[in-house]
Amino acid sequence: MKRTFNVLIFLLLACAVFAQGKAKYVFYFIGDGMGVNQVNGTEMYLAEKNGKIGTESLLFTQFPVAGVATTFSSTNSVTDSSAAGTALSTGVKTYNGAIGLDKDKKQLVTVAERAKRSGKRVGVATTVSIDHATPAAFYAHQASRKMYYEIATDLPKAGFDFYAGSGFLSPDKTYDKKEAPSIYPLFEQAGYSLVKGYDAFKAEYPRAKKLILVQKDNSIPDAVPYAIDSKQGDLTLAEITDAAISFLTKEKNKGFFVMLEGGKIDWACHNNDAATAFNEVIDFDNAIKVAYEFYKKHPKETLIVITADHETGGIGLGTGSMDLNLKALQYQKISQEYLSVAINKLRKEKNHKVSWEEVKALLADKMGLWKELPVSWEQEKKLRDEYENSFVKNVQAFEKTEYAISEPLAARAKEVVNEIAHVAWASGNHSAGYVPVFAIGAGAELFNGKMDNIEIPKRIAKAGGYK
Structure with a gap:
């Protein structure tokens, strides 16, 4: 044994x-x-x-x-x-x-x-x-x-x-x-x-x-x-x-x-x-x-x-209400960095004379805003204020993160998409x-x-x- x-x-x-x-x-x-x-x-x-x-x-x-x-x-x-x-x-x-x-x-x-x-x-x-x-x-x-x-x-x-x-x-x-x-x-x-x-x-x-x-x-x-x-x-x-x-x-x-x-x-x-x-x-x-x-x-x-x-x-995942709206993210077609490139390209093509309607069209195409995603008055104001600073007053405070420097309007547009999706961030x-x-x-x-x-x-x- x-x-x-x-x-x-x-x-x-x-x-x-x-x-x-x-x-x-x-x-x-x-x-x-x-x-x-x-x-x-x-x-x-x-x-x-x-x-x-x-x-x-x-x-x-x-x-x-x-x-x-x-x-x-x-x-x-x-x-x-x-x-x-x-x-x-x-x-x-x-x-x-x-x-x-x-x-x-x-x-x-x-x-x-x-x-x-x-x-x-x-x-x-x-x-x-x-x-x-x-x-x-x-x-x-x-x-x-x-x-x-x-x-x-x-x-x-x-x-x-x-x-x-x-x-x-x-x-x-x-x-x-x-x-x-x-x-x-x-x-x-x-x-x-x-x-x-x-x-x-x-x-x-x-x-x-x-x-x-x-x-x-x-x-x-x-x-x-x-x-x-x-x-x-x-x-x-x-x-x-x-x-x-x-x-x-x-x-x-x-x-x-x-x-x-x-x-x-x-x-x-x-x-x-x-x-x-x-x-x-x-x-x-x-x-x-x-x-x-x-x-x-x-x-x-x-x-x-x-x-x-x-x-x-x-x-x-969630910003206070009991709902998420993550499906909204599917209408964002490009990253913040590529959106920044697209905005800068538009700026150069128009010799810095870009209308608000042209900016809205770009954000609708690349981020789904207004086109697929309803935008509140407060959110549109955030975007419009950034447009006024960047394109009318020519005051550009570029957004710097660890691996990117972005057009400020690109950063605001991404923030609006996050808000619509009910996604929050603690830091960068x-x-x-x-x-x-x-x-x-x-x-x-x-x-x-x-x-x-x-x-x-x-x-x-x-x-x-x-x-």
Whole structure:
């Protein structure tokens, strides 16, 4: 009896050890700025568009394991993206601004680096620049997130197989603004093929040993366009996800780890632009659908984890009444930033002599105001007063947010659409709200319940059996 019991214990322990390392393929999705209400709001928006009160589920919210995570950094109750990205990549808290370093500026080991050391192929991808805070936290080790050139030079040192994003912010100038050797020859010397656009990737990837995918128009390195503004040929996170799978599974199939960031959810929330933010969450979900199709082919070997680095904006669903009107957001056709461009274009075309009727026509076409959405007297006054300041008195106080400088009239129009939809915002910056955690696949049970963000990479490493 005792011998049978010991054998049983041995088998259980063996199974437990096996379970810790059974995730051959790991997808780590990070929705930058995507708090609980960004997800819930998107699902309620989708339901209202279809004429019902409630939610219409995104794919990732239907995954069998769900939890929430706290996000504070070692120095601030409200984290920035670099400290949060470092926590999500290394499992260690650090100061706001740090990339891959602890609070004493000592180099940390990231989960991506652990995967590489364990023989996996590794990818890091985003919809913003590859040297931005969250992707950088997986391959770079720098004292400041603003050290874009120095971060980029860490890319070939990490030696990962696949990188993707919009481009690089400072390819030939150091943090202290000094001229420096271009990063592109450094990439080439390290064996990377640089390809521009998804079509170019499909042609090039069979021959490439290591690859960096950027958008076609590399003169705009900041980010790929918002989903609401995207046109044919623009790079998308779904395409990037497909490219990562294709590249990381070619040749010897060692398994892979890939981090994929929906970086512009955060940007839209810094702008307090609800329609754009919800469309970014939908775009994020579309990329997860690509990963899920891969999971269905390898369900016992694939782990998909979804979370966020922090919440942005303190979005509120409801402004005092018991009603929401999120369906109103469907009539907003472009982001606040693209509306700003359209207003500025109209200003130039008319040599600064723009009538109120012409402004109303533009806002009706691009934002649905008056055309599909009734506008109250107070709301029209807000818009008309801004028109008078900007176009009649030529007093333009441009609206500055974290990633945009907008025509003031564009900001007011977005505010009116938010009011009509009954969406409120606490600020134009990050908050300390919970972020969601979802998981499916091999080791997904590790991500159930409440946790701190530093637990997530530790549990991924455990599921993948990384050194």
